[in-house]
Amino acid sequence: MHTLVSGGIVVTPTSYDPGHPTDILIDHERIVAVAPGLAAEVGPAARVIDARGRHVLPGGVDPHTHLDLPVGGGIVSSDDFASGTTAAAFGGTTTIIDFPTQARGGTLRAALDEWHQRAAGRAVVDFAFHAIVCSLDAQVEDEIAALPEAGITSLKLFMAYPDRLMLDDGATLRVMELARRHRLVVCLHAENGHAIAHLVAAAKAAGRTTPRMHAATRPAVTESEAVHRAIALAEVSGATIYIVHVSTAGAVREIAAARRRGLPVLGETCPQYLCLDETAYDAPAAHAARVVMSPPLRPRWMQAWLWEALAQDDLQAVGTDHCPFTDADKARGLDDFTRIPNGAAGIETRLLLLHEFGVRAGRLTWPQLVQVFATGPARIFGLHPRKGTIAPGSDADLVVFDPEPAQELAASRLHMRVDATPYDGMTVHGRVETVISRGEVIVDNGRLAGAAGRGVFLRRGRP
Numbered sequence: 001m002h003t004l005v006s007g008g009i010v011v012t013p014t015s016y017d018p019g020h021p022t023d024i025l026i027d028h029e030r031i032v033a034v035a036p037g038l039a040a041e042v043g044p045a046a047r048v049i050d051a052r053g054r055h056v057l058p059g060g061v062d063p064h065t066h067l068d069l070p071v072g073g074g075i076v077s078s079d080d081f082a083s084g085t086t087a088a089a090f091g092g093t094t095t096i097i098d099f100p101t102q103a104r105g106g107t108l109r110a111a112l113d114e115w116h117q118r119a120a121g122r123a124v125v126d127f128a129f130h131a132i133v134c135s136l137d138a139q140v141e142d143e144i145a146a147l148p149e150a151g152i153t154s155l156k157l158f159m160a161y162p163d164r165l166m167l168d169d170g171a172t173l174r175v176m177e178l179a180r181r182h183r184l185v186v187c188l189h190a191e192n193g194h195a196i197a198h199l200v201a202a203a204k205a206a207g208r209t210t211p212r213m214h215a216a217t218r219p220a221v222t223e224s225e226a227v228h229r230a231i232a233l234a235e236v237s238g239a240t241i242y243i244v245h246v247s248t249a250g251a252v253r254e255i256a257a258a259r260r261r262g263l264p265v266l267g268e269t270c271p272q273y274l275c276l277d278e279t280a281y282d283a284p285a286a287h288a289a290r291v292v293m294s295p296p297l298r299p300r301w302m303q304a305w306l307w308e309a310l311a312q313d314d315l316q317a318v319g320t321d322h323c324p325f326t327d328a329d330k331a332r333g334l335d336d337f338t339r340i341p342n343g344a345a346g347i348e349t350r351l352l353l354l355h356e357f358g359v360r361a362g363r364l365t366w367p368q369l370v371q372v373f374a375t376g377p378a379r380i381f382g383l384h385p386r387k388g389t390i391a392p393g394s395d396a397d398l399v400v401f402d403p404e405p406a407q408e409l410a411a412s413r414l415h416m417r418v419d420a421t422p423y424d425g426m427t428v429h430g431r432v433e434t435v436i437s438r439g440e441v442i443v444d445n446g447r448l449a450g451a452a453g454r455g456v457f458l459r460r461g462r463p
């Protein structure tokens with residue numbers, strides 16, 4: 001069974017030539033050739049997808065999603081693996097990496113089993129897992145060593161949320177040592193949990209409880225300090241670390257300085273930090289609650305630092321940290337910001353926003369967009385070259401993207417299960433026309449064509 005994606009402008013991190021349309025030949029699930037003039041090599045039974053005048057990108061790899069995530073108080077993130085991966089597909093993302101979360105005192109195995117059950121029969125795109133470790137004992141240490149056998153080659157640790165998720169520096173260091181020994185990447189949520197808890201207690205004691213206080217109690221220095229400390233612990237242990245959802249100029253500075261010293265420090269930012277800013281907390285409480293996330297939105301001037309870091313390879317990936325909640329769930333904390341579930345929707349809008357505010361604004365080139373959208377995360381998390389590129393032998397995960405049409409973003413026209421996205425009302429250019437996952441068309445000219453349950457679990461290697 002052959003498919004030919006014909007005459008598109010093929011983009012990879014190392015090639016982009018709008019003057020030379022290229023064909024991509026697919027045999028079943030894999031790409032077999034990338035060259036001009038391949039039409040002559042396919043029989044009449046082949047499916048031909050006309051990509052003339054469009055860009056053809058590798059399917060996106062979103063290294064940071066939270067689907068079907070219970071966050072306490074009976075609240076669960078509002079996209080499950082069916083709706084979330086459907087939205088991912090519409091946004092040109094063909095691989096996600098989600099976060100099985102250990103129950104404190106529980107095993108990693110139980111969390112992995114639970115997440116496999118959540119995904120079973122539901123995923124429209126392929127998926128992989130990072131393992132969140134939030135308490136450590138001898139059994140969990142043995143489980144960390146065994147993770148690669150389960151197809152998992154990265155961990156996530158929290159330096160925030162002391163009541164639920166945080167590991168202290170000693171335990172963090174111990175996990176990093178194990179990670180180095182077993183060649184696992186350590187992802188870190190880097191915010192100083194104790195300092196934040198102190199500021200939160202002071203705000204509540206002063207009766208200051210509106211959603212904007214979420215941001216006021218998580219100042220930029222609580223991120224940059226934690227990033228500095230994470231890097232120090234990585235240097236002591238020799239581990240490779242990946243700082244998730246970097247939001248501040250100070251954190252970028254720390255990461256860039258560590259990289260200049262040759263340390264294996266990697267970083268991710270997210271569209272919300274690139275495209276939104278702290279003035280969103282000035283909105284009425286119900287709207288401000290929609291952008292209560294951790295870290296919070298920052299002053300606008302910091303965005304330039306994040307874009308520049310992506311362009312300079314000081315940050316290597318853009319993940320979404322997709323963690324959506326309905327307005328009803330967000331409303332539980334309108335009079336007490338600490339009860340607002342943290343997170344926002346974004347799994348579907350990553351490519352559109354990177355195109356509009358990155359490429360069209362002259363902050364990223366097309367190859368750089370592909371690097372942070374697909375190739376960078378695939379490489380870091382042991383999925384490359386199967387995922388994240390367009391080359392013979394790679395999975396045929398492709399996005400046919402028309403950069404021209406304008407659209408106004410609105411939750412009602414998107415597929416994420418939220419009342420509103422933080423981007424509603426913005427006009428962006430571009431349309432994800434066709435999405436192919438392992439050779440199968442899953443979005444066909446803007447319509448869903450892939451079935452829930454077709455996505456497979458990806459056993460990852462080491463980078």
Ligand code: URP
Nearest residue numbers: 189293294321323342343
């Ligand atoms: O506010 C956020 N980011 N919620 C999701 C969980 C996390 O910290 O990544």
Ligand code: ZN
Nearest residue numbers: 189244245294
């Ligand atoms: Zn986080």
Ligand code: ZN
Nearest residue numbers: 064066321323
């Ligand atoms: Zn997250």
